[in-house]
Amino acid sequence: MLQVQFIRENKQVVLDGLAKRSFANASEIIEEVLKTDDLRRSTQVSLDNVLAESNKLSKEIGGLFKAGEVQKANILKEKTGQLKEQSKKFAEELNTASDKLQELLYQIPNVPHSSVVAGKNEEDNEEIFSEGTIPELNENALPHWELAKKYDIIDFDLGSKITGAGFPVYKGKGARLQRALINYFLDKNTQAGYKEIQVPHLVNEASGFGTGQLPDKEGQMYHVTGDDLYLIPTAEVPMTNLFRGDLVKASDLPITVTGYTPCFRREAGSYGAHVRGLNRLHQFDKVEIVRVEHPDNSYNALDGMVEHIKGILRELNLPYRILRLCGGDTGFTAALTFDFELYSTAQKRWLEISSASNFETFQANRLKLRFKNSEGKSQLVHTLNGSSLALPRVLAAILENYQTEEGIKIPEVLVPYCGFDMIN
Structure with missing residues (x-):
């Protein structure tokens, strides 16, 4: 605010x-x-x-x-x-x-950073970086939802039976690969200095207002009406609200935390080929990083988050690009957002898998989250967060880009976490 x-x-x-x-x-x-x-x-x-x-x-x-x-x-x-x-x-x-x-x-969104260009939607976003080689697949290459069925590792029909569309069931090596990715992401984040925490998956209304999901995205959140609680759309909400109402010491900055949670999004109105398989889900897993920063250092911190995510994608050896979002595509609470997209070779399109954002004082003002500056006066901090990483589309890209006629290879860095090097 x-x-x-x-x-x-x-x-x-x-x-x-x-x-x-x-x-x-x-x-x-x-x-x-x-x-x-x-x-x-x-x-x-x-x-x-x-x-x-x-x-x-x-x-x-x-x-x-x-x-x-x-x-x-x-x-x-x-x-x-x-x-x-x-x-x-x-x-x-x-x-x-x-x-x-x-x-x-x-009702008023955050003011975009000076580097953000005017624009109405994703078509006006700026590509600022790309890296990696898009693999050439054989003519029989399949999209991930067909691979999941072929190797019996993700069951979309069974999820629909239990709950509904958008709630997949991971099976066998699919479940183990999912768990491997979570552990790998958390290890990379903790090695980078982020403190791992586990947070509730339901939040109260004050938490939703604190980070800006309410009232802006109320229709996208699952509401437990009996207790007036909301299922979290991202770990950003409970993790940032850990500090709601705090007056932190300047010497404690930056505060950096990471955590794994399932995420729940209604995604009302989503339909069509672009939401098939893992492309868009109502429940999905994500590992998040959150930073509470001194205002003088927040944009250096954002650059560091971008480099950190780059390092993970390099180790996974997946082709990716980075977009600086235009004004019209930047989230309500963000001043500057960088989106990461992986290339899905089988689908022949880019899939968003991460975003790193600086909210400046927008969330902190709602949260009443301050620190004492060098003059002894209380001042709002800057808050930042990033996906490191969202699992569904990372998993989809691995399945599609690493597929061979013999099966699906596992990225080398994940083999110690999985305990196997091939899905066949």
Whole structure:
């Protein structure tokens, strides 16, 4: 969530940034924010003045009673009663203005970083890096959903029987490869200095608001209505909310954590060939990295996250590219996002498998997550997160790109984790 003071002091910067996102009615909502904040401020002043006068009269009343001037004291008591009614009125108006301001601020996305170009959707994203050789497969090469059926390692029909479409069952070597990838990703992250944690898979409403999934993506989340809890769409939500409301020490920064969780997304309206097999699921596994950073270091940290993910993909020997997302494709809470995509040789298209984002103070403001700066004043931190990595499409790319006529080879780096080097 943007800070009102930032909007007030950088109005044109905010408007220019929202224009990159093609954010509708930006000027109108920003004006409404400032108008509502003016009302909130003036009402606060009026309330403070009334309370100050009431306190002053209360002291005078006490003195008059002690002096035996009961009649004068009673006249002032009548006036304090009137002031009490005024303060109640101003308090109600202040609450109304504050609630309206909060609702308006929740509607405004983050301001994109200066390097983000204007654009409406994924077609306007910028490719900034690519690496790896796309393998040449034999003419009988299959997409991963056919390979999964051929080698009996992932059963999509059985998942549909148990739950519904988008909930696959991993079997045999498929389940072991899935577990191997999780352990490999976690090991790579902990070796890079991230502290491994295990977090709940359900969160409360405050956590959803803290990281920005609510109210923006409420329709994409599974809601457990009886307990008013939400299944997590990503480990980013519980992992970042670990620090909600904290005043951390500057010496503790950066705080870096990693964790594995299943993720749950309704993906309402998703259909067609692009969602076949593992391409888009309602439940999937992901290993996440989260950083809480000093504002002066957050973009260096983002570059480090990108390099870290690069290193993992190099070890897996998978062809990939990196996109800098345009304004219209950048997530609601992010200031800058880099997407990683793997090339699916059998499907002949790129599949998103990771994103690394800097949210600057946007999440921290919602979370009330601060640190004390060198002047001893509390200041909002910057938060970052990245997929390291999302498993379904990584697994799909391995199955498709490593397929041979004899079976599916296992990337060398995963063999010690799997205990086998071939699926056949």
